[in-house]
Amino acid sequence: MAVFDDLRDADRFDAVLTFDLDDGDPFQVPIDQLIDSVSPRLGGVNDEHVRGLAESAVELPPILVHRPTMRVIDGMHRLRAAALIGRREIPVRYFSGSEKDAFVLAVHANVAHGLPLSLADRTASAERIIGSHPEWSDRAVAVATGLSHQTVGHIRGRANGDSDQLHTRVGRDGRVRPLDSTNGRRIASDVLRDDPSASLRQVARIAGISPGTARDVRDRLARGEDPVPNRQRAGGSRRAVTAEHPFDSVQSARIMSVLESLRRDPSLRLKESGRAVLRVLGAHAVIAAGPQAFIEAVPPHCAGLVADVAAGYAVAWQRVADVIRQRDKASA
Numbered sequence: 001m002a003v004f005d006d007l008r009d010a011d012r013f014d015a016v017l018t019f020d021l022d023d024g025d026p027f028q029v030p031i032d033q034l035i036d037s038v039s040p041r042l043g044g045v046n047d048e049h050v051r052g053l054a055e056s057a058v059e060l061p062p063i064l065v066h067r068p069t070m071r072v073i074d075g076m077h078r079l080r081a082a083a084l085i086g087r088r089e090i091p092v093r094y095f096s097g098s099e100k101d102a103f104v105l106a107v108h109a110n111v112a113h114g115l116p117l118s119l120a121d122r123t124a125s126a127e128r129i130i131g132s133h134p135e136w137s138d139r140a141v142a143v144a145t146g147l148s149h150q151t152v153g154h155i156r157g158r159a160n161g162d163s164d165q166l167h168t169r170v171g172r173d174g175r176v177r178p179l180d181s182t183n184g185r186r187i188a189s190d191v192l193r194d195d196p197s198a199s200l201r202q203v204a205r206i207a208g209i210s211p212g213t214a215r216d217v218r219d220r221l222a223r224g225e226d227p228v229p230n231r232q233r234a235g236g237s238r239r240a241v242t243a244e245h246p247f248d249s250v251q252s253a254r255i256m257s258v259l260e261s262l263r264r265d266p267s268l269r270l271k272e273s274g275r276a277v278l279r280v281l282g283a284h285a286v287i288a289a290g291p292q293a294f295i296e297a298v299p300p301h302c303a304g305l306v307a308d309v310a311a312g313y314a315v316a317w318q319r320v321a322d323v324i325r326q327r328d329k330a331s332a
Contacts, residue, residue: 026062026091031083034065034090035269036279037072040107040117040125045076049115053081062091064109066102069264073102074109099260100132104144111146119195122146123155123206130156151190158183158208182228184209188217189227205296259285 063075268274
């Protein structure tokens, strides 16, 4: 059965993808054959919501699973709840399309029902969908993510490098800041219009600006003013200064590609020990994919402690890599 017809209607372009789910009754699938999804939820599974579902007497709908990889597209909370009450099987509907389409389906499903995605979740999802479906218009991405098309437009501009928002400087406190906040202010204004209840820290994290700048944007909107000061609109963008240790986007892309291949490997995804390896690797994917949001979320008074932990992890991971390489050479 086809879903997402609203994407075609909203966009009115001819080549938009359709999403087809397998027809027929749901399959009863053993829980231990299913693996965690690449969830659009930045915070992962909500344990409180899982407990609520487990205690509910209502029969829950089937979960949605990507047939080629057996990864859960929609229904991780239902899956965890079923395991919590001791079930060994769960009803499943399959989606047999591509992994990038499976992610869009996951986002749209969680915007429409269940525990709704946060504003940060939807913004991060929009960035990913823009990268995986560059032919989609802003309105199509907006329908899939529950954002306004104006917000999606600003996110696209930032992702495509059309703004100095991509150019940053590392300050003395170790925090990464943009040299020109013009585009960030535009994103923040869209976010605040979409969700006036959003906190300043949340707006700042999404837009890539400081909480103080986010507050200024909110105050300007309340006064009916342009979120960008006159001097910034008139002066244009300043020349970008490259950070001393820029993150390698090529290496990040390679890491994410290898991780996707590992998730498809049956020797990992079909064994509990292998799934444990995937979970640990997946927990660090946010750093490989783009660490700026993580860095910005670290409070200044915790910077030294977080840096020490991160450095310790780096040393531990290097040791793990060395041992695995030595074992591989010994078995060759």
